[in-house]
Amino acid sequence: MKTVVITGASTGIGAGAARHLAANGWRVFAGVRKQADGEALTQGASGDLRPILLDVTKPDQVEAAAETVAAALGGERLAGLVNNAGIAKMGPLAIQPMEDFRAHFEVNVFGLLAMTQAFVPLLGSDAARTGPPGRIVNITSVGGRLASPFLGAYTATKHAVEAMTDTLRRELVIYGIDAIAIGPGSVKTPIWDKAEQDNTEGPYAASDWAGSLKRFEEVMLSGGRTGLTPEDIAGYIETALSADKPKARYAPVPDKLTNWTIPTRLPKRLLDRIFWSRFGLKKT
Template sequence: MTQDTTPNSPRTVVVTGASTGIGAATARHLAHHGWRVFAGVRKESDGDTLKAGSTGDLRPLIIDVTKPESVESAVKTVADALGGTRLGGLVNNAGIAKIGPLALQPMDEFEAHFEVNVFGLMRTSQAFIPLLGSDPDRSGPPGRIVNITSVGGRLAAPFLGAYAATKHAVEALTDSLRRELMIYGIDAIAIGPGSVKTPIWDKAEEANTDQPYANSDWAGPLKKFEEVMLGGGRTGLEPVEIGQIVQTALEDSSPKPRYAPVPNKLTNWTIPTRLPKRMLDGIFAKRFGISKPD
């Protein structure tokens, strides 16, 4: 059962990180299904490309979640469009992922993951919460926050420690936000996809073209890991499948607190999340050739 999203004026949603991948597919899907979508991009050219491939009411929105002034400007744009009504949803999708062993990964690169994936998400959420329902002067039903996390938010793979750490944080933030924002009727929902056909892993590969860890003790395992991750990213779920789940999270009258769209779910999610950690350590070690010293 879904809530009515087709009153006299359509429900409005903001989607961050909508230039490519999950964000772009979600923005287009929601616009096609009657939502007025503000699709967050950092460049006007990305917005033009996104709008050209969409149907429905899709409006590119310039927003860099790492910059307070950019977020504030985006909020004003959306508030002006809403008039005195409430925002129907905020989909926090903007994120980065870079591969590397934690023992060697530069701290500025590690910190960048948190700046975008965690601090940017919280900056954006706090800024839009008044529009979603905490402002008593606005009318209409309260909106929902949908955070795109990852399998990595529950299962931390080697060489994606920075990314996994941020997604673990977002899982916790989502739960805390949901429990705190009940006073306004604002829901907060996590969607943790497995492998998705998205450019995020191609970007991760490009970042490693100079092979910064080629002479490290992890060179061999890293090569195997990159092959597995990039292969999964090119054969995983279609991004629009995540967009469909976002629509469910926004519209269902009783949404789940967390959705886990994962290919081959039994072997890639159900079993690994139930195995003892030491056993899972051994599986990762065997898969990527990470061996203990003699």
């Protein structure tokens, strides 16, 4: 039985991937932040699904998770680490509180690296372990390649994760460990509902961006309610973990031509004007 560790498995992509992989024969250690989340995750699930308390910003929990997984593996190697935990808070960079900006990096970047460093020995750098080397799958975003207004902190972290994934793949080849990015578009996940709740009574209601931010929220929330399902992304995660020759990056994006292919090829100044027009951003 192949073993995989998934962070941020309380809801959304992480929960969908944990249930999907467990149902398809994987032993899944699913990182959750509360015991109640673990109980909800396993309810109705099939297969070997094991919630573990794991806040990626807490070194003691990261270390404990690595020890738990190592004990379960015996002397074998871990097949996969899926770095999915992440947060998103909307806001104009010019006035977004620094603690909010730092929080994105603590979870989305530093937490991801802490997990990676803790689990690389289990994935393949420990020569005493047996079995094929494992793979790292990092969940990024369309925002890892396309920076939008009002998600500057989030997209900055996802740009960082894209670069880190490429660097890890090029460094960890000495152990046979692969690193793969999955950059979804809109997904039906609570992350954007949480972002809306954060903004309801936030510092931006009276700002110069209030109207544009409201329009942006409506677009993001609509996409989050009509986009791909977490189960759709789970299929890409399983492919990244198990394909004989996986791609370095997967881009599951709804309406891919208009939401990914064209925007990634447009000149940046033209893309600026599209964003300005769509969200009512203009000089007053």
